[in-house]
Amino acid sequence: MPTILAIPFRREYPSFPRPLEVEVGRGGGRLSEADIEIGDHPRADLPGQACDQLGNQMDLGAGQILVLGFLAGVFIAFGSIAFLVVMAVPEGAVPFGILQAAAGLAFSGGLLLVIVAGAELFTGNTLMLGRWYAGQSPLSAILKAWAPAWIGNLAGSIFVVALFIAAGGHEAGEGLLASAALDTGGEKTAKGAGAIFASGILANMLVCLAVWMTFAARTVQGKIIALVPPIATFVAAGLEHSVANMSLIPMGLAMVWLGEPGADPALTMGGLLVNLLWSTLGNIVGGGIIAAAYWFSYDREA
Template structure:
């Protein structure tokens, strides 16, 4: 009988193996899969706005909960259907520390996937506005503008901190998905961490590549430079700290490092 799920130590090994696979994707595949992931996350963001605009006047807690409840469809599509998401790929640092990939390989993946994520996000945001999904003065547009206002109102330091916690939860969602052995289990495992980060208002750099340009296309007064320097880049820094340092490195110390030390001792005795 096959196992229903992996142990934390086995998930750590699977994370390293996945990092190696990601590092060896071709340039074209990284960009294509990055564009798809940007599109998928943006679909989750669009669903979030759609349900939030319906419940805005009822209760803010319920509104955030329901918006968060639909947003995880984006990560589900990335992990199960296939996509390369920068924030999830921050876990590649575990393969780097284990010397299975090089720094150049990881940075190449991060850069190309990040670019692809932005392309996918911006295309989806622009196409929605073109298609009339967000009519100026309507509840959808007003909700999108409110979200953007909140994101641009926070300080850079606040955005970095929120970015740390956002990607701790996103990478834990991916971590749990690696441990699940069927699609239903992966769906449940990912849904709650992602729903929680959205509900709590944390900052996800790729999601913000959809929310902020969407608002700009709707007339929100913010320059591209302000958007990047005040929000997306600080969120990215926080995401790297949370998903590229806190989760993979601490779990590496706990689950992988002792095994590697034991392997070295075993080889020296032989």
């Protein structure tokens, strides 16, 4: 009888593959590439795999989700800082499309940290709706997993913004970074509720597509290739991602409180709350659309 050798990984988040199982012959011996399945997961297997991995996340305690949500907020805020650094150029110095594309690529590093290091990102966790569609989890359990993730994301985002300002990071580029923060925060808070909601749907469709594709990849390199294009696209298009806005808008608000000139009148605490409300709702719908489409198409029973 061959022996099953299980090579375990840490707790299964979407970024981590399942424990690798290979058969070792009766005499043991060195493993070769032929002994190990190294290809990407087939598309038809992804709903079942996603259900398992998302279920493992839902099994975490509220405190664990809160801490991992805090880390996700920190990671996304790092991406927001990278975005603002790229955007901190004199007006008209770089063509619009090139600047937006570069900023999108810079921001994608934040999502890469979430996926590879492992953290609880509220927007990616909207894919948990697939477990509801599959009849594996009640909606109440999904909401209980979402709440501490969202709160942790917000706390981590504010933490990084506060430290970045305390470190004087907002003074970079002779005021250009502060201006970029004001412009970004003002643009986001000046939008109407309907525009934020629609933009939030599109943003999280792309984010959840990125997460979904990382389920297929077995290697870090594969996850990077899967992740970067959709994330860079939503950022370049200026779409509304609630967790990114938890750092981008507060950064702009902090510039207002520090007396930086040129702020949009809409850049207020009220504007922040309105944006987070409608972008969160839009993100839920966007993630739900992706989850529903794939569970319906490939494995309704997951």
